[in-house]
Amino acid sequence: MKRSLPALVLLVLALGSLPAPAANAAVGLPPTVPGVRHFDPGVGEFILAAHVRVLADTGEAATVARTLAADLSRGGRPAAVSAGPAASGDIVVRVADSGPAEAESYRIDIGANMTVTARTRQGATHATQTLLQWFSQTTTVPAGAVIDRPDFAERGLMLDVGRKFLSVGWIKQRIREMAYYRMNLLHLHLSDHYGFRLASTSHPEITSPQHYTRAELAEIISYADTYGIEVVPEIGFPGHMNAILAPHPELVLHPATTSPIDVATDSLLAGTAEGRIDLSNPAARPLIEDLLREFVPLFPGRYFHLGGDEYVTDYSRYPQLAAAAHDRLGPDAVPQDLVADTVNGAGDIVASYGKTARLWNDGIPRGARLSVDESIVVEHWTAGNGLLPWVGNDNGPEQLADQGRLLNNSAFTPTYWASGGYAAPMNTPPHLLYAWDPGLFVNGTRLRQDQRERLLGSKLHVWCDDPTVMTEEQMVSPVRERLPVMAQQLWAGTGGAAYPEFVARVRMLGTPSV
Incomplete structure (x- = not known):
């Protein structure tokens, strides 16, 4: 999960600038969630x-x-x-x-x-x-x-199955609930610290014991399609590759210098250091490309997510990246260009299968001279660089929209919920998610009126930083509290209804089963 220090105060302050919500209730009809327009x-x-x-x-x-x-x-x-x-x-x-x-x-x-x-x-x-x-x-x-009709084209749920394996039945039940609330995008975060959840034939050594077979993937995709829900798979790189790199220690990126602060930060981020691939190693990109060519064709949807987040912030600690950038991209290249070039190469592979790549916004490296392809959809979760996603505006929403990019507002606050780990105490309560609106980005900014067509929508993000804290059964209730709120926000806004009134409406409707 993207990490950060608590700052819900920014959200609360920003709520005072929200526009008046659109009416979404039809008098005389039985109530629904979302309310019909x-x-x-x-x-x-x-x-x-x-x-x-x-x-x-x-x-x-x-x-x-x-x-x-x-x-x-x-x-x-x-x-x-x-x-x-x-x-x-x-x-x-x-x-x-x-x-x-x-x-x-x-x-x-x-x-x-x-x-x-x-x-x-x-x-x-x-x-x-x-x-x-x-x-x-x-x-x-x-x-x-x-x-x-909906306000936003994307109304989604992300599940971090890379850290915590979630059963096929559990995922299908979430799909059924998404459909009930007229949502349309299921993002599966399939690789991270604790697992690579796909059965790889090109690199069987990276497949985790708990994984989805080809038949199980087909079952999930087919069930989602029955209800008009598109599955967006994510295999993240060049960071968060712990499970992929565990059998390939020779490809792990090691700093030339370190400090107690670096060690403490990497420990806090649950093994991020061991999950960074060394892009200066000639074997790094072929591994990434093998996995993309194997798995992009397995998913029939329009998108494939490349990850890209939380790779390197201080490139001076990794002189091998600068040397490789000079060798491969020319004497004027900076190490960030090596990252951008890798992302563009991956995006080209995705495009070769008729699909569009997606990327967390810090996957566009700050300071790069080489531009990341503007056709890649950007999931904007952080305004900062490191532990403070609320502070800063590098690669900010307005800048990205002006470059012609499509955006998903994946704001750390308030769209993230963690089942456990260091970030769990910072989970945004459902009533604050209800007070938010999808046009408000993590640093309190909004797109200009002429840019708003670039905003596709948002998602509820379910992260499992510590997969041992909660069982999947224990995760059901907090997800069910938040999912209808996100659905209502993205379909037509809250319509001015008080949060307790909304909760009563959700309870009245019950929960469908698979």
């Missing part, structure tokens, strides 16, 4: 049939209809996909150009029967989750028309 009431009501028929054409609509029928049946209301004209109490699913134009938007027309219309399978899936939330409370819904 717009409801035009009609005359009459819809009453769900005792044995529900879900009607759909073939193709994507039929896929959504089958999932909805299965979810209704699992929730105690018998349902089946059927054909023919719609009757009272039926649900119709349509994926067609007649749906609302905005990405992931949907329309629900409510009368004697109920019709869901969206332009994409993802939009139709979101609509069905709204229906499931309604029917968890009542079988009668007032007539009218709902039109709904």
Whole structure:
């Protein structure tokens, strides 16, 4: 996890500058999380049939209809996909150009029967989750028309399975809950200090005893896709490679000089020193490239995350990096250029498979003369350089947006939650996450109005710095407290509702099961 000293005060101060939230509740409808944006009431009501028929054409609509029928049946209301004209109490699913134009938007027309219309399978899936939330409370819904859409394109959850192995069943249950709240991005942090969680054939020596088989990965990806959720894998480098480098000690980056402060800092950061690969070693990049060529094709989504965070802050301690930069990139090159060149090479491999690379923002090395490819999506978690993510603005959001980069606001405060370790006491309470908004970055800045289209969204980040502190069962409750808050923030804002009112609404809806 990205490390830092506590400074929630900055968040509290910044909250005073938040814009007025958009209304997101539809009066007369059963409450949902997130709340739907717009409801035009009609005359009459819809009453769900005792044995529900879900009607759909073939193709994507039929896929959504089958999932909805299965979810209704699992929730105690018998349902089946059927054909023919719609009757009272039926649900119709349509994926067609007649749906609302905005990405992931949907329309629900409510009368004697109920019709869901969206332009994409993802939009139709979101609509069905709204229906499931309604029917968890009542079988009668007032007539009218709902039109709904999200504010942000990315509404995600990150799981640190590199430090703590989380079972396939646990991950699938989180996917089901994400879908219930209309979220769409699952980021799997697959390698770090305590494990490399993929079964490697190119380098089997790095595979941890607890790992996901190819079949288990396919199961996770397929289940996520059923609910319109994209899986973003991360294999981090050139730092946080402890598990990868454990069988390759010859590739570990060692400083020419050290100090008690350096030793103490590396100890605090849970073995970061042993996880830095020596980019001056000719065998370093081939190892990274082997892993990318093996694993990028296994994930069908649009993205592959390269990590990039917390490599080196004081390059003067590593003269071998400067020498290698001069040899490979020319006499004017600085050691940071070696990092940028490695990132660009990795990004090229990702692009060769038709995908886009992602990177933590400190993976763009400060002081480099070589530019990191601007097509790489930047996850902005820190404003500083080291232990103070709230202080500074190097590679800040405005600067990155002006370079044409797309951003995810992965602010340490308040989007991070740690199950254990030194950072756990700094976890942001759910009510402060509820008071935040996704346009506020970790140092209290916001993008200018002309830059805001560069902000894709945000995620709840679940880190496991000390994997022994909590079991995966013990982690469920704090994640469930925060996930619907993040979903509401990213869909339409909090709508001015008090936090206790929101919590009561979440509890009213219950929790879906796999």
